[in-house]
Amino acid sequence: xxxxxxxxxIAIIGAGFGGIGAAIRLRREGYRxxxxxxxxxxxxxxxxxxxxxxxxxxxxxxMYSLSFAPNPEWSRSFxxxxxxxxxxxRCVAEHGVRPHLRLEHEVHAAAWDDAAGRWVIDxxxxxxxxxxxxxAGGPLSEPxxxxxxxxxxxxxxxxHSARWNHDHDLTGRRxxxxxxxxxxxxxxxxxxPAVERLHLFxxxxxxxxxxxxxxxxxxxxxxxxxxxxxxxLARAGVYWGREAMAVGFLHPAVMRVAQRIARTHLNRAxxxxxxxxxxxxxxxxxxxxxxxxNDYYPALARDNVDVVTDGxxxxxxxxxxxxxxxxxxxxxxxFGTGFHVTDMPLAQRLRGRDGRTLADxxxxxxxxxxxxxxxxxxxxxxxxGPNTGLGHTSVVFMxxxxxxxxxxxxxxxxxxxxxxxxxxxxxxxxxxxxxxRKMGGTVWSRGGCRxxxxxxxxxxSTLWPGYTWSYWLRTRRFDAAAYRPVPxxxxxxxxxxxxxxx
Numbered sequence: 075x076x077x078x079x080x081x082x083x084i085a086i087i088g089a090g091f092g093g094i095g096a097a098i099r100l101r102r103e104g105y106r107x108x109x110x111x112x113x114x115x116x117x118x119x120x121x122x123x124x125x126x127x128x129x130x131x132x133x134x135x136x137m138y139s140l141s142f143a144p145n146p147e148w149s150r151s152f153x154x155x156x157x158x159x160x161x162x163x164r165c166v167a168e169h170g171v172r173p174h175l176r177l178e179h180e181v182h183a184a185a186w187d188d189a190a191g192r193w194v195i196d197x198x199x200x201x202x203x204x205x206x207x208x209x210a211g212g213p214l215s216e217p218x219x220x221x222x223x224x225x226x227x228x229x230x231x232x233x234h235s236a237r238w239n240h241d242h243d244l245t246g247r248r249x250x251x252x253x254x255x256x257x258x259x260x261x262x263x264x265x266x267p268a269v270e271r272l273h274l275f276x277x278x279x280x281x282x283x284x285x286x287x288x289x290x291x292x293x294x295x296x297x298x299x300x301x302x303x304x305x306x307l308a309r310a311g312v313y314w315g316r317e318a319m320a321v322g323f324l325h326p327a328v329m330r331v332a333q334r335i336a337r338t339h340l341n342r343a344x345x346x347x348x349x350x351x352x353x354x355x356x357x358x359x360x361x362x363x364x365x366x367x368n369d370y371y372p373a374l375a376r377d378n379v380d381v382v383t384d385g386x387x388x389x390x391x392x393x394x395x396x397x398x399x400x401x402x403x404x405x406x407x408x409f410g411t412g413f414h415v416t417d418m419p420l421a422q423r424l425r426g427r428d429g430r431t432l433a434d435x436x437x438x439x440x441x442x443x444x445x446x447x448x449x450x451x452x453x454x455x456x457x458x459g460p461n462t463g464l465g466h467t468s469v470v471f472m473x474x475x476x477x478x479x480x481x482x483x484x485x486x487x488x489x490x491x492x493x494x495x496x497x498x499x500x501x502x503x504x505x506x507x508x509x510x511r512k513m514g515g516t517v518w519s520r521g522g523c524r525x526x527x528x529x530x531x532x533x534x535s536t537l538w539p540g541y542t543w544s545y546w547l548r549t550r551r552f553d554a555a556a557y558r559p560v561p562x563x564x565x566x567x568x569x570x571x572x573x574x575x576x
Contacts, residue, residue, distance in 0.1 A: 084108035085195055085204035087181050087420070090119020092210030092457035092473050094162055095140050098169045099477050102142075103484075109204070110171070111197060113180035117166050120214050121159040126238040126257060127264035129155035132285075132366045136305065137312040137468040143169065144305050146298030152287045152366075176202075185425040186452055191494050191562030193453065205493065208480065209420060210457040213536065216414040220252070222389050229391040230405035235261060236413070242406065246270050250394050250404035252386070254280055258410030259365050263373035272379045273394065273402045275386060278523065279352065281336050281359040285366040316467035320541050322360060323465050326517040329359045343371030352381050360465060361521025415463075415536055416440060416529035426451040427496075427560070440535040441506045443497035443556060444549060446476055452494040452560040455480050461509050462545070463527075463536045465518070471542050475549045482552030494560040501556035512539040 089112035135148035384396035421432040445462035
């Protein structure tokens with residue numbers, strides 16, 4: 075492949091919901107000169123990598139899918155991992171995305187070249203260049219494993235839930251599960267009946283609500299297939315129902331109603347007062363991620379499962395030692411400890427105009443205009459960047475808002491002939507200040523917990539502090555006044571031309 079063949083107008087990092095969604099919309103807009111990099115051997119991102127037992131979505135299927143690529147065949151109201159992954163692969167096949175994919179291309183570094191006005195992208199398969207770089211890797215892509223003393227001495231098998239070892243049979247094993255987040259509450263009920271002993275190490279108990287899951291009937295599927303607008307109507311119902319749930323997150327006092335439901339759910343499943351006390355949160359619901367499950371509490375009530383709330387002191391070859399000196403014997407350790415969200419590794423690989431990495435720029439906290447663009451990093455665009463995650467509904471909606479905003483930017487540049495832009499420092503600072511002001515009254519700031527939503531400074535740099543319709547209003551049109559052109563000294567190739575970008 076020649077250097078020219080390795081140049082594209084647009085390069086996208088990540089082939090999950092963001093990357094695939096952006097690729098479909100770009101093609102519909104008429105763009106053909108773009109590539110999608112992914113380190114994996116297939117598309118799917120989070121839904122390819124997370125294949126642990128019981129893996130499923132906690133957002134209803136009709137909302138956790140692309141509005142411009144509806145799926146009338148969902149089998150359940152809450153879809154499982156295999157079905158979501160199959161949906162994404164089908165989107166690639168049906169919407170002509172396959173030729174744009176560059177699979178098994180891990181992006182090691184990307185640097186902005188001022189003179190050429192392009193991004194220079196070093197991948198595991200060589201160097202590429204592009205005028206625009208779209209970071210669609212997502213916040214839940216890099217597993218986080220705590221630095222526990224002695225972990226390297228453990229004599230058994232160790233893996234993270236996002237890198238599940240399916241070759242390791244857990245039947246009859248003594249298993250230590252570290253973490254009680256969204257992944258653990260799904261896989262613990264699946265493995266508990268098979269293992270000899272399961273020690274679940276819990277730092278903070280989650281709030282758990284009943285999961286209103288059911289099979290989608292054949293009549294419903296036929297309706298979605300053959301009645302125009304039926305699935306859009308179902309999606310709209312889910313959307314507004316989920317938006318109503320945001321009231322509790324934005325006004326914590328409202329959460330008392332939901333907490334009563336969650337406590338009843340706990341009390342019905344857990345009869346042992348001591349175990350119930352361990353599983354009862356002391357913070358306001360929503361401060362940490364609210365989890366959905368009907369089988370988590372019954373699994374913890376099993377005779378072969380114990381919930382350990384003492385902190386972990388060290389790992390020994392034969393098991394886990396807690397701070398009270400107890401040794402919990404194990405031959406397998408499974409981490410359900412989440413992901414690098416506020417310290418995303420990709421930030422260390424991106425260099426802007428002054429040569430600084432994005433990680434250096436974000437040393438204190440992540441900041442971006444509209445959660446999509448960063449001062450000093452021309453033509454870099456994030457999908458699900460800072461402060462665009464959600465606690466109550468589907469992030470796919472936010473991704474679609476951002477894709478529309480990206481397309482608006484591309485149209486603006488094509489119309490004006492400007493080749494490179496970045497947000498002004500003033501616009502970025504004003505946006506971040508507005509986000510922080512709105513965050514102050516939310517449950518994430520006032521709920522009395524420490525969550526993965528917060529970065530090392532204590533700032534919530536992860537979530538959007540409002541309704542998703544308010545974000546749609548902000549991004550429905552590209553606001554060119556918030557950006558400034560970046561001088562480019564040298565014109566490069568025909569790929570930069572407006573008409574050749576299509």
